[in-house]
Amino acid sequence: AAAAALASAQADAQIERDRSDADAAARRDQAEQMQQMRAQVEELRVQVKGSEAALETARAEAEKQRAAAEEARSVERATAEAQRGMEARFEQHLALAGAETAAR
Secondary structure, three states: OHHHHHHHHHHHHHHHHHHHHHHHHHHHHHHHHHHHHHHHHHHHHHHHHHHHHHHHHHHHHHHHHHHHHHHHHHHHHHHHHHHHHHHHHHHHHHHHHHHHHHHO
16 A cells, blocks of 8 residues: 555656646747747837838938929929020010111
8 A cells, every 4th residue: 555655646746747847848938939929029120110211211212303303393494484585585686676677
């Protein structure tokens, strides 16, 4: 009976050690998975920051191009206005020349 009780106690102790070892292994696995997830989250944060920086660069470039296009339109309008002014002066000169010719 004593031998059976000792064997039972040893079996119970072995079961408890196995359970404890399994729990520790599960905690280690979970900790490793959490660390991997943290690393992935950090990697995603870095990617997001890179994407945000690229987006900001693209926005700045688009704004620069918009400003250049507006400047080009402004120059085009000024050139057209100057052309109209020169044409008007030319017409005046022709009219004056015609009047001088008629007066002679």
